Amino acid sequence: MKNIIVGIDIGGTTTKFGLVDDQGVVIYHNSIETQVREDFRDYISDLQEAIHDSINKVDSSLRIKGIGVGAPNGNFYRGTIEHAANLRWKGIIPFVELMEKDFRVPTIITNDANAAAMGEAIYGNATDMKDFVVITLGTGLGSGIVTNGKLVHGFDGFAAELGHVNVNPNGRQCGCGRKGCLETYVSATGLKRTVYKLLADHLEDSELRTHSFDELSTKMISDCALRKDIIAMEAFEYTGAILGSKLADTVAHTNPEAIFILGGLAQAGDLIFEPTIRHLEKNLMTIYQGKVKVLPSGLPNQTAPILGASSLIVNHYKK
């Protein structure tokens, strides 16, 4: 009888799940749409059915050791998804309770960036690190902080909301209701906003003038920057400058060995890493300079969220 862990990554559009074996190999993965059902109970039923189906398909003798879940506003302490801005179900969803009722195995939930941090610790580039930070750059900016070898959940389970440290109290409007939060500048959406700001302020020719805001993607902006489009290059410089300067404050909090930059925007590689590192170093206190590594994920892009979620269970049994 083979043991497996179920890893689930809940996104606004798609819920990915996979079966992960003891060697950290994703032996099967699939997905369902997240928001087609009006009642979250129906969504969770669909997900449970899809997991049961997948096990029957792969090997019905598989034994589930546990279920790890990364979800927007996933609360580690309460096993809930709480007031997630980009999910249709408002209020508090008792996700862990409903999963444990069906599967009768330990189920652990946390936010997606915390799951990504644990993924780096168990399977990725942080296996020998006790103090590091993970930044995920997608639609927003998520983060996970590890100190003394443990994820920081904080008093109430909402630690590491670095997307909402303040860059400018009179700055860009944020989905959280405040102004000038880091993720309004540093994220896939933030990069698009910066492109539009630069197009408004400057007269330079740019391929980017031919695309609507809704069409624009990180990939398009990256490709333009690689072709030396001045607006696109400046947008990455501006993004890296803000991220680097705010990460200097993060270093002054937990003095990490490394900061991992993951997610869609991280795929832009040096376009985002180079200015971020340069501005981070420029803003660090002398005692930190030259000592903080800024690194990409050590996990395969496609299955990283599933591995990250499943690593919560690996960590649970390690104790």
Added chain:
Amino acid sequence: MKNIIVGIDIGGTTTKFGLVDDQGVVIYHNSIETQVREDFRDYISDLQEAIHDSINKVDSSLRIKGIGVGAPNGNFYRGTIEHAANLRWKGIIPFVELMEKDFRVPTIITNDANAAAMGEAIYGNATDMKDFVVITLGTGLGSGIVTNGKLVHGFDGFAAELGHVNVNPNGRQCGCGRKGCLETYVSATGLKRTVYKLLADHLEDSELRTHSFDELSTKMISDCALRKDIIAMEAFEYTGAILGSKLADTVAHTNPEAIFILGGLAQAGDLIFEPTIRHLEKNLMTIYQGKVKVLPSGLPNQTAPILGASSLIVNHYKK
């Protein structure tokens, strides 16, 4: 045979030390001047002699269980004091090695704010907390961060330098060589700088116009504010506004149950607590609002640094 812990608090002017019994009572305390000796080895010899003398004086059968030390730039991992700006000895001082050679008991050093945080955890107002932050407002701004019940030292032993998060990249000159660090605004010295800035910008009458910068103290500014001196009141408002807004960023890092505000400036009580709490709440994300306690120390003012230092040893034996 009674066990005691030696607690040592090294300040720029005075080194305080005390003998702390198993009940957390400081049964004896004394001090020596810190910087009269040119060679740090002579200073450490003087300190060792003073500790031996104190034990002989109190009860020569006392058995030392360990020595805890709070010091500027004390490095927990290496047992050293490194490049402390306000000590005359430059470079790296192997403090723990020299103490252990004489006393042959476990000796632990860390920076003074970390020692204060451990003091709150063991003896003070944080005995049942696992996630909290300590801010010490003296000449500068020191800090200690506890997550998952443990002090955060970070990768290199220099975590929690919140005095050097950035308020304004073009702001006040800081002793660290950069500009606009939090402690240039929020500290006893920062408050004085704010008073002088306000006196320069405004025409209001103020008692504070009769004092030189060097004469000015937190106590004088507090007393003026209590007498409704507009400049003094505005200086506290300005200080609390900056501290509150930056603490909101700290909450977004580690989601603490409480933030303790200690040190000379904290003695101003509501003058500093009220605006700090108001601006903290104003700047917090909704998920944190109304949930973070801002508290004074639970330790007696005079012996707090000695208790804090000694608590490092209590914590050492708890493991």
